[in-house]
Amino acid sequence: MSDDKKLPTRAEDFSAWYNDLVLKSELADYSPVRGCMVTRPDGYGIWERMQLALDQMFKATGHRNAYFPLFIPESFLKKEASHVEGFAPELAVVTHGGGSKLEEPLVVRPTSETIIYHMFSKWLQSYRDLPFLYNQWANVVRWEMRTRLFLRTTEFLWQEGHTAHATHEEAEIETRQMLGVYRTFMEQWMAMPVITGQKTDSERFAGAVRTYSCEAMMQDNRALQAGTSHNLGQNFSKAFDLTFQTEAGGIEHAWNTSWGVSTRMIGGLVMTHGDDNGLQIPPRLAHTEVVIVPIWKTDEEREMVFAMAHTVKAAISGRERGLAGRITAHVDDRIGIKPGAKYYHWELRGIPIRMEIGPRDVAANQCVLVRRDVKGKNAVSLDGVLETIHAMLDTMQNDMFAAALARREANSFRGDISYDRFKEIMAGPGGFVYAGWNGDPAVEAKVKEETKATIRCIPDPEFRSAEAPARCMVTGEPAKYEVIWAKAY
């Protein structure tokens, strides 16, 4: 698909803007199978950058990658009561293989707790074997009723960490640690501010004792759960007989955690940073940081600027080949397309920096740099241009985070908010509402019924209001928790 001239604007129709942007920027396309999507090279390039950063962080915290199979015996899913209940409606089940009916149907993994803890039980004997710190990069299938590109598709790519520990405390520390890793990644790589906190019982993962999440605010003021980390307690270890001998000689069940982030984050990236002209990829996740657009009139000028463009590219790029301190650059040397058309083309695709090189620049040994986020042309010397670019990318990364954070805070509501006022907010602009809650699931259900908003999390201390809400927003009873309400994806 080539660039169309116009996207729908965010103000007009946020949902149409998102779909159109994902398609036109060539991140992804619909597949012939309903609910499935194809991740195209520009989209996959972002995923690869995400994987690289996260994988290093997992390794740095002691985890190792492994791979468990796609097919899981159907009976495994049924071993943990709340797990079955949670996943049964969305399972894809294989009943035939090799031309004949299978004795036991195979489930296509919706997540891998069951198969992994089954295998762990085979490998675990002594407390000396613990902890088990595993991660796997995989695809999973969940048969969703309604799907959206990146945000919710039948099959998606993710990473799932699975660990086993000797004590509950250790498992809790691991759960919190990985939530922190996600937060760091989302803030520092994605330039997407998140609020960390604990899920209420109704939003907890099927099979977990406790679920924590990272919640981000999209530009339509709805919340996106961008990552989760679960303390599974002994639920799965009991279901799968995951036991070990203790130092004292007794037999105990291990304590598990699991945690995951998916290609859904790409959707979050689009809805956090995209504007009416297209994507904005934060520099640290850009598959290409700089696109060079040569400008010329005559054939001689063309030869001159092409030569300069390629010389500059050679001097600054090489990251993709592993050269330290370099970036990835692309020269748009298509002829017959005007520079302006190229600018729009690369803006749509969210490339962080555009470098223009024309005859005047060559003569002055300079180039013009334009940031995707703030625009504005900067003439800079070609001497030391790589350093200039690095500095610009760093500034841009920080500015994008700051802008997203400012937007989130501008659309957050704290203080004494009445339920009537809350309804107005949810029916109108939306946003994050910090409010007291008496802890009653019935209240949560009632609010969801009446406003579509749900409790996104019980925020961690640093995100809580200076003064804790004293009363429940709905019932007026003493508040047990401060919670964040929002409409969610």
Next chain:
RNA sequence: CGGGGCGUAGCGUAGUCCGGUAGCGCGCCUGCUUUGGGAGCAGGAGGUCGCCGGUUCGAAUCCGGCCGCCCCGACCA
């Protein structure tokens, strides 16, 4: 599964009410002129009008059935 849209060239669409040789814009190909914010001219390629059946001399258009996609709701990362 309920409600609402929509299926005509790669994309966007007109034509459907009122049956009569399938049109336009963008994109694509060739050539020339252009190129510091979406180029111009000339020529050209590209169509089982979602599918099946019916009515008719004749169907994109009328009738019956089916399929698919998108949006809104019930499920979820």
